[in-house]
Amino acid sequence: MSYAQLLSATGLIRTSRRRGFCPACRLFQSGDAPQEIAAPAVIALAFLVVAALAWGLSIARMRAMDGMAMGLGSFGPFVVTWTLMMAAMMLPSATPLLFEFARTAERRRGWRAATLLLGATYLAVWVAFGVACYALYTVLGMPWPHQNLIAGGVLVLAGLYALTPIKRASEAWCRELCALHGPLPFNLMRSAVVAGGRYGLSCLGCTAGLMLAMVLIGMSSLGWMVVLAAVVLIYKLAPAPSPRWIAALSVTLAALGILYAVRA
Numbered sequence: 001m002s003y004a005q006l007l008s009a010t011g012l013i014r015t016s017r018r019r020g021f022c023p024a025c026r027l028f029q030s031g032d033a034p035q036e037i038a039a040p041a042v043i044a045l046a047f048l049v050v051a052a053l054a055w056g057l058s059i060a061r062m063r064a065m066d067g068m069a070m071g072l073g074s075f076g077p078f079v080v081t082w083t084l085m086m087a088a089m090m091l092p093s094a095t096p097l098l099f100e101f102a103r104t105a106e107r108r109r110g111w112r113a114a115t116l117l118l119g120a121t122y123l124a125v126w127v128a129f130g131v132a133c134y135a136l137y138t139v140l141g142m143p144w145p146h147q148n149l150i151a152g153g154v155l156v157l158a159g160l161y162a163l164t165p166i167k168r169a170s171e172a173w174c175r176e177l178c179a180l181h182g183p184l185p186f187n188l189m190r191s192a193v194v195a196g197g198r199y200g201l202s203c204l205g206c207t208a209g210l211m212l213a214m215v216l217i218g219m220s221s222l223g224w225m226v227v228l229a230a231v232v233l234i235y236k237l238a239p240a241p242s243p244r245w246i247a248a249l250s251v252t253l254a255a256l257g258i259l260y261a262v263r264a
Contacts, residue, residue: 040102043115044095054087062222072137072219081219082130086123089229090203093236094122097199101192108188118192125200129208133215142216151216152261158209159253162246170205174236206235217260227256 061081072078101118105111144150161167210228217224234249 038103039112040099040106040115043102043112044099047091047095047098047119051088051091054084054091058084058088058225059222062219062225072134072215075134078134078219079127079131082134083123083127085214085219085225086126086130089225089232090126091119091123093203093233094119094199096237097122097195101195105188105191110188114188114192117189118196121193121196122200122203125197125204126211129204129211130215133212137215147216149261151213152257152259154209154213154216155257155260156254157257158213159250159255159257161209162250162253167206168246170202171235174199174202174206203236207232213257224260 058081061084073081098115098119102111102115105114108114210231214224214228231249231253
């Protein structure tokens with residue numbers, strides 16, 4: 001199978017139609033038929049661009065922070081920083097669902113706005129989680145002395161959580177939701193909200209421990225943000241792991257937690 005055929009089979013490119021979408025994007029040729037980037041693929045790419053911009057803004061804000069590692073700061077700046085971080089860390093792993101939703105809904109009215117609404121709903125679930133963490137953090141009077149030990153302990157627990165049936169069920173639910181399984185059943189905007197909310201909740205089931213560790217470690221730590229974002233991508237996009245692979249990832253997370261507790 002050629003590269004163009006592979007892209008066509010996955011729906012990323014398609015045969016160009018007269019007055020079709022983005023004639024200037026004709027990058028491949030299959031016989032006499034010019035190929036163009038499919039509109040759903042452009043939408044998915046736009047979300048990846050948003051994630052890349054969020055990474056850039058997050059890095060810039062981290063460099064400007066002073067002492068954020070020992071606290072979350074005031075509520076407004078926290079929400080902005082957290083939203084950027086979640087867009088950077090979580091939108092890439094949601095791209096398959098966004099692309100599949102756009103492909104399924106493409107011929108229906110308002111499908112572009114509905115796809116954007118799905119992405120916004122998914123991100124809103126993570127923003128709500130961050131606000132809940134901020135409220136709990138404030139109620140408990142954190143940061144506490146030796147908070148590095150607590151953050152390291154949370155990472156260790158996140159590693160152990162990877163071995164539980166709840167974690168495996170959440171991953172299976174993520175894969176099930178990405179498939180969508182047939183036509184969208186009702187109003188497109190409502191479908192987008194439901195799909196985004198359900199997928200966000202399944203992500204919480206997979207990775208809430210990692211994000212809680214991110215809050216405790218401190219939101220000015222670029223290195224840990226990169227590490228945890230990589231783990232999220234492995235959780236969400238890797239094929240269904242074998243028990244040996246699950247155990248190895250669990251041990252790695254626990255080791256990272258111990259390393260942070262000792263060195264922070």
